[in-house]
Every structure is written in structure tokens, then in C-alpha cells.
Amino acid sequence: MTEAPQGELTLRDIVEVLRRHRVYLWTLPLVFAALALIYGFFIAEPTYASTATLSVAPVQVQAQLEQRIQVQQATPITFEGLRALALSEEVVGEVWEALRKEGRLPTRWQDQGALRGIERMMRDLKVKDISPKQQVVNPNQVPPIVASFTVQAPDPQVAAKAANLWVEAVKRRVNAIPLARLEASLKALEEQIAPAEKAYREAQARWEAFTKTTTLPQDKAELDAKTAERVSLDQELAGLERDLAAVGGRIQATLAEVRRQEAIVPIGTPPEQLVVINKRLKEAQAALKAETERARQAYLAAAKALEAFRAKDRTAQWQDELKQLSSRLADVGVRLAQIATERASKEASLKEVERALAGEPKALDLVREVVADPVVATVVAKGDLSALAGLRLKVQEVNPAYAPLLAQAVGLRSQIGSLEAEEKALLKEQEAISQRVASLKQLLAAQEREKEAITLEYATKKAAYEAFRARYDQIASLTARDLTFDNPNPEYQRLRSALIDAQAEEARLLARKAALQARIAQVEARLGLLKERVAKAQVEQDTVNQALDLAKNAYLALAQKRTDLGIQIASNQEAWASVLAPAYPVYEKVAPKRGLLLALAVALGLMIGVMTAFVAEALRPQERATG
Structure with missing residues (x-):
């Protein structure tokens, strides 16, 4: 069997090192495990989580496309906007203040040094989008937004209370978004309605003044009467012309016959x-x-x-x-x-x-020390004021x-x-x-x-x-010779008499015609004046009426819009955001996770034990090999 090169550790050497220092391999993991258990059971603050669910339904918006009213859907807020609103300092501060007033504010959410309690509370708040992923067939339909609001707290009751307060605060503000728009529109409308009402009142005053001072109705009635009279005068003049023509023809015929009779019988x-x-x-x-x-x-x-x-x-x-x-x-x-x-x-x-x-x-009732009153201090300035110390004086000031x-x-x-x-x-x-x-x-x-x-x-x-x-x-130039006639001729006498009567009738008709023509000229002059006055007054009346109608319609439209907005604001019963599931106390701890802590502690202890064993092996004196 070959030996390992000098300075190189084999698996046998590693096992031998760990065997010799095995005390570190079980003592250190045991110590870390004990510490983890002590922290998990006695030191770490337990944490409970409670979740409330909020749904934001889409609203219907009317859009006019190609002269057709089309109803579309739109959400009053996006999820990103909802999350930013939920984690805003205003909303979280409202929940924090409500818990503080009820005396249920945990220590972990209270102010600590430069870190405010609201900021510490935000660490335990989570918003998650749990909207259903459904495929919308109709592009005008928008799916609702569903979000979960989770609060972690050391007490399940506090966690549930905070979650419910939180989701209610968010719901109120989401529902108030359209209301805020309506109120802004109403405020802008109020700024427009005052000058519109003023313009309407002024136009109404001008119309009333015109109505009181105008003579248009009387002028119209007189114009109609004069027009009818003008027609009647024309008819009478036409009849008179016919009568004059007839009398003139009779005079000519009679005169011709008179001359014929003069030729027959000499005068x-x-x-x-x-x-x-x-x-x-x-x-x-x-x-x-x-x-x-x-x-x-x-x-x-x-x-x-x-x-x-x-x-x-x-x-x-x-x-x-x-x-x-x-x-x-x-x-x-x-x-x-x-x-x-x-x-x-x-x-x-x-x-x-x-x-x-x-x-x-x-007046305000004030209480102050007697010695503080300048009048009393002046009176007893040379005396001892110690007896007056502590005495109170009740006064009234404006x-x-x-x-x-x-x-x-x-x-x-x-x-x-x-x-x-x-x-x-x-x-x-x-x-x-x-x-x-x-x-x-x-x-x-x-x-x-x-x-x-x-x-x-x-x-x-x-x-x-x-x-x-x-x-x-005509008669002044006549002489007796001009009027002579032959008495023996009775036809000549009759014709001469008829001629004189016809001429007298013609004179009467001419005088009547002259009077009629004078009357017609007068009526024509009056008609011209009346037409001018009526036309001028009609233009003025149309201008006043048009100004009044425009001002009235503008004011009534704004007033009706204001009434509609007021009714819509007063009857704001449509809720776009609603709580699908309120939070309730969950007694299952989410922190600390003792099993995970124990496993991590054992792993950490084992790792440190191995490192300690190798360090101890390195520090152990090397044994000299014997003969």
C-alpha cells in the first residue's frame, strides 16, 4: 500500500482528527441547540398573523363613441395605487392612533428613540395581490382587484383588530376617491354659478326694464289698425276713382249732346x-x-x-x-x-x-396669585408679602x-x-x-x-x-252770355241742367278724393314711423330676450348640475371597495419558528465544532515517530 504524499490530508486523517476531537462535534451543537430553544421559548416574542381581504369592484363609465352611448368599466384605483395608499403614513397612522387610544398598542410598535412607532409598525404590514387570474372575453369588462392585508403582532387579538382597522381605513379612502372628485367638481361649479347667477339677474333686470318702458305692444296694435285703415282707404279711393270716371264720362256725353242741341236749335x-x-x-x-x-x-x-x-x-x-x-x-x-x-x-x-x-x-375667568396683581403689590409694597403667598385671585378678562x-x-x-x-x-x-x-x-x-x-x-x-x-x-270767369240757352228748346234746358248737376257732383267727388289722398298721405307717414319704431323695438326686444334666455339657460344648467352633484354626493351609497373577509384571531404562531431555529442552531454548532476540531488539531503538538 502506497503512502500519501507528505502534507496531504486523506479521508482517514480527517476521520481520525474528528474522532480525536469528537467532544467538539457534540458539545457545540448541543450548546447552540440549547440556546436556540431558550431563545425560542423564553426570549423571542411570539408573533401571530391575521389577514383581511378587500375587493375593489370596477365602476361603470359612460363614453360617447360615434354618437352612441357605450358603457365601459374601469377601476377607481390600480393595485399599485391601492398598495401605496394602504402603506401610506396617513392610513397607518390612523390605525396606530386608534390602537394607542384603546391602549392595545404593542411594545414593538411604540416610539423608540429616533424611530417612530408608525415606521416600526409598517414592518409588520403586508399587502398582496390575490386577484383571480381570469380571462376576460369582453374588453369592456374589467376584473375586480382582490388584495389581502396581513398584520403581524405579538397578540392574535391585536393582529386581527389592527387588520380590520387597516382594511376599513383603506376601504373608506378608496370609496372616497369618486366622492372627492364629485366634491372637487361641485367646488369648481360653485365658483362658476355665482357669476352666472349675477349675469342672469342682470339680464332679467334689463328685460323687466325694457318691458316696463317699451311701447312695442301698443305700436304693433296701432300698426295693424293703420294697415287695415290703409287698405280701407285704398278701397274707398278706388271706388271714388270709378265714380269720378263715370261722372266724367257722363259730363262728356252730356256736353256733346248739349253742343248737338245748340247746332239744331240756334240760341x-x-x-x-x-x-x-x-x-x-x-x-x-x-x-x-x-x-x-x-x-x-x-x-x-x-x-x-x-x-x-x-x-x-x-x-x-x-x-x-x-x-x-x-x-x-x-x-x-x-x-x-x-x-x-x-x-x-x-x-x-x-x-x-x-x-x-x-x-x-x-369674558374669561382667570385665576392667579394675589402677589401677581399689580394693584395689590403696590398697596402692600412696603410690607411683608409672605402672608399673601399662595393666595389665589379670581378675575375676569375680555x-x-x-x-x-x-x-x-x-x-x-x-x-x-x-x-x-x-x-x-x-x-x-x-x-x-x-x-x-x-x-x-x-x-x-x-x-x-x-x-x-x-x-x-x-x-x-x-x-x-x-x-x-x-x-x-271756373264760375267767376263765366258771363251771362256763356249761360244763355234757347228757352223754346226743352231738351237743351234739360241737358244743360244735367250738365250742371254732373259738374257739381264731380266737384264733390274731387273734394272727397283730395281729402282721401290727404288722409292716405297721413296714414302712410304714420305707418312709416310705426314701422321704424316697431322694427327698432323688435330688434331691442330680441336682443334682450336672447340675452335673458342665454343667461337663464346657463344659470339653470349650472344650478341643475349643482343639484345633481349634491344629490349624488348626499346619496353616495355605491361602494366600490368592500371587505370580502374580515380578519379574525389566528392563534397559530408564525414567529418564532422553533423547529427552524433548532435546525439552524444544530447546523451552526456542528459547523463550528468541525472548525474547532481542526483548529485544535492544528494546535496539538506533533508526536515524534519512534524508531
């Missing part, structure tokens, strides 16, 4: 007949002259009345005043709307201040928080009183303006009726005078 009027005719002609000329003079006097009187009316006409002045009052009435209405908004805001602020003022006492609140409340009351006084004055002014506007409307209507009557009278008298004057000019 030879006797001198005595000429005298009678001349006398009657002069009488007719004198009567027509007198009638023409009366028509002229009536025409001059109508012209004077028209001039007098124009001198006292205040239509333009009243219309300007009406416009100014309309503008002022609109400004008053806008200011009243602003006062109502400001008053409501200040009254709300006053209620808050009064509520805060009710919680603050006017609460420093009460005075600012009281001043604020007084200021708000003063401002509200000023607004009420201004509102009262504006209401009185509004009532006075409304009465003046109504009076101006009546005055303008009466003025226009008077103007229409005087103008019509003037046109009628003028037309009559012109007709009489034209007829007088």
Missing part, C-alpha cells in the same frame, strides 16, 4: 232773359265766393291749430325722457340684483360669525377672540343695513320711475292722437278749400 235768348240769367249768375258767384271764403277761414283756422300744436308738441322731449328713464330703470334693476346677491353672501357670513361668536365667551368676532359681526350688520337702505331707496326710485314711465306713455299716446286729429282736420279743410277755390275760379 236766341231775349234781353230780359239775359238780365235774369246775369242776376242769378251773380247770386251764384256771390254764394260760391262766400262758401269759398268760409272754407278758407276754416283752412286758416286748421293751419293755426296745427302751428299751435307744433309749438307745444313735446313728443321728442318725452321720448328722450322715456329713453333715459328706461336706461335708469335697467341700471336700478341690475343694482337690485347685485344687492340681493351681496346681501345673501353677507348674511351667510354673518351667520357663520354669529355661530362662532356664540361659541366664544365674552376674551381676545371675542372682540374681533364681535367687530366683524357689527361690520357685517352695518353693511347689511347699508344694503337694505340702498335697496329701499332703489325700490322707491324704481316705483317713481315706473309711475313716470306710465304717465309718459299716456301723455305720448294722447299727444299722438291729438296730432293725428289736428293733421287730419288740416288736410281735410285744405282739400275742401282748394276744391271750392278751383270751382270758384
Whole structure:
């Protein structure tokens, strides 16, 4: 058998070394095992784990795609967000504070030096995603998030309590995420609704002022009446034209027949007949002259009345005043709307201040030593104050928080009183303006009726005078020879008489036509004025109504949205996060693991024993080989 080279250990040598030092191989593992058992049973703090399960269901979101409402699902939070929320200092601090108030906070979670208890508690908290791995066929469906919340504590009851508090805190915050969004939307909406309400009130005030001052309904009614009258006048004028044409044709036919009769029977009027005719002609000329003079006097009187009316006409002045009052009435209405908004805001602020003022006492009861009172100290400054030591003096001082609140409340009351006084004055002014506007409307209507009557009278008298004057000019140039006729010819006499009657009828029809034309011209002028006023007022009314509708719709939409958000917040009954399984005490220890500790201790002791055996072998004196 060959020998091993010098300095090389064989398996036999190793076994021999371990045999010689076997005491280390069993004593050290035994010692470590004993220490591990002592630590596991007597020193190490037992740890129990308790787990609660939380489920976060997806919410339904409406999306409009290609003009179709499609309902999709989305989770209010991801697992990473849920884990970050669960392990946040705010949530863990809430659980830690609740356990501290109940006196169930373990020593391992209490503050120690620079390390806070919350940070030490976080070491024993674990969040794990246990969502089922299922394949979703519909892409619009999102599986829920299921997470386990595990708490390790030295007491199973504390572990279960902490786990339940923890999962409830997380559930509240997850469910509050949509609510926080709704509240943020409501806050943003409240900031928009105040100017929208103000704009609506101002538009409403302008509309009311326009309604009170406009004459659009009366102008429309008068425009319809004048239009109907214009149609009636046209019809009457057309009938009159037909009558004039018929009379003109009759005159021409009669005149032709008169001339034919003159050719048949020569005229030879006797001198005595000429005298009678001349006398009657002069009488007719004198009567027509007198009638023409009366028509002229009536025409001059109508012209004077028209001039007098124009001198006292205040239509333009009243219309300007009406416009100014309309503008002022609109400004008053806008200011009243602003006062109502400001008053409501200040009254709300006053209620808050009064509520805060009710919680603050006017005076505070203070207790201090007698010697600390400056008055007492001054009186007994030369004496011995030792007898007064320890004596207490109860005094009252003004609460420093009460005075600012009281001043604020007084200021708000003063401002509200000023607004009420201004509102009262504006209401009185509004009532006075409304009465003046109504009076101006009546005055303008009466003025226009008077103007229409005087103008019509003037046109009628003028037309009559012109007709009489034209007829007088025709008769004034006649002589007795122009009117001679042959008495023996009765047909000539009849035709001459019929011709005179037809000419008189034509004169009456012409005078009536002139009056009708004057009336038509007047109605046309009034129609033009009314059309202009109605068009202008209609544009203004459309502008005011459109502004009111836009402001009203915007305000009502915001108010309805605010109501919907308020109802949705108040009835926030939909819970997206729910506890699937609450935690309960588990009395099976998760730490310390005594078997594992024992195995590790034995292994460590055996390893150290082997190392110690080899070290001892190396330190043992080498035996000299004998002969």
C-alpha cells in the first residue's frame, strides 16, 4: 500500500482528527441547540398573523363613441395605487392612533428613540395581490382587484383588530376617491354659478326694464289698425276713382249732346232773359265766393291749430325722457340684483360669525396669585408679602377672540343695513320711475292722437278749400252770355241742367278724393314711423330676450348640475371597495419558528465544532515517530 504524499490530508486523517476531537462535534451543537430553544421559548416574542381581504369592484363609465352611448368599466384605483395608499403614513397612522387610544398598542410598535412607532409598525404590514387570474372575453369588462392585508403582532387579538382597522381605513379612502372628485367638481361649479347667477339677474333686470318702458305692444296694435285703415282707404279711393270716371264720362256725353242741341236749335235768348240769367249768375258767384271764403277761414283756422300744436308738441322731449328713464330703470334693476346677491353672501357670513361668536365667551375667568396683581403689590409694597403667598385671585378678562368676532359681526350688520337702505331707496326710485314711465306713455299716446286729429282736420279743410277755390275760379270767369240757352228748346234746358248737376257732383267727388289722398298721405307717414319704431323695438326686444334666455339657460344648467352633484354626493351609497373577509384571531404562531431555529442552531454548532476540531488539531503538538 502506497503512502500519501507528505502534507496531504486523506479521508482517514480527517476521520481520525474528528474522532480525536469528537467532544467538539457534540458539545457545540448541543450548546447552540440549547440556546436556540431558550431563545425560542423564553426570549423571542411570539408573533401571530391575521389577514383581511378587500375587493375593489370596477365602476361603470359612460363614453360617447360615434354618437352612441357605450358603457365601459374601469377601476377607481390600480393595485399599485391601492398598495401605496394602504402603506401610506396617513392610513397607518390612523390605525396606530386608534390602537394607542384603546391602549392595545404593542411594545414593538411604540416610539423608540429616533424611530417612530408608525415606521416600526409598517414592518409588520403586508399587502398582496390575490386577484383571480381570469380571462376576460369582453374588453369592456374589467376584473375586480382582490388584495389581502396581513398584520403581524405579538397578540392574535391585536393582529386581527389592527387588520380590520387597516382594511376599513383603506376601504373608506378608496370609496372616497369618486366622492372627492364629485366634491372637487361641485367646488369648481360653485365658483362658476355665482357669476352666472349675477349675469342672469342682470339680464332679467334689463328685460323687466325694457318691458316696463317699451311701447312695442301698443305700436304693433296701432300698426295693424293703420294697415287695415290703409287698405280701407285704398278701397274707398278706388271706388271714388270709378265714380269720378263715370261722372266724367257722363259730363262728356252730356256736353256733346248739349253742343248737338245748340247746332239744331240756334240760341236766341231775349234781353230780359239775359238780365235774369246775369242776376242769378251773380247770386251764384256771390254764394260760391262766400262758401269759398268760409272754407278758407276754416283752412286758416286748421293751419293755426296745427302751428299751435307744433309749438307745444313735446313728443321728442318725452321720448328722450322715456329713453333715459328706461336706461335708469335697467341700471336700478341690475343694482337690485347685485344687492340681493351681496346681501345673501353677507348674511351667510354673518351667520357663520354669529355661530362662532356664540361659541366664544365674552369674558374669561382667570385665576392667579394675589402677589401677581399689580394693584395689590403696590398697596402692600412696603410690607411683608409672605402672608399673601399662595393666595389665589379670581378675575375676569375680555376674551381676545371675542372682540374681533364681535367687530366683524357689527361690520357685517352695518353693511347689511347699508344694503337694505340702498335697496329701499332703489325700490322707491324704481316705483317713481315706473309711475313716470306710465304717465309718459299716456301723455305720448294722447299727444299722438291729438296730432293725428289736428293733421287730419288740416288736410281735410285744405282739400275742401282748394276744391271750392278751383270751382270758384271756373264760375267767376263765366258771363251771362256763356249761360244763355234757347228757352223754346226743352231738351237743351234739360241737358244743360244735367250738365250742371254732373259738374257739381264731380266737384264733390274731387273734394272727397283730395281729402282721401290727404288722409292716405297721413296714414302712410304714420305707418312709416310705426314701422321704424316697431322694427327698432323688435330688434331691442330680441336682443334682450336672447340675452335673458342665454343667461337663464346657463344659470339653470349650472344650478341643475349643482343639484345633481349634491344629490349624488348626499346619496353616495355605491361602494366600490368592500371587505370580502374580515380578519379574525389566528392563534397559530408564525414567529418564532422553533423547529427552524433548532435546525439552524444544530447546523451552526456542528459547523463550528468541525472548525474547532481542526483548529485544535492544528494546535496539538506533533508526536515524534519512534524508531
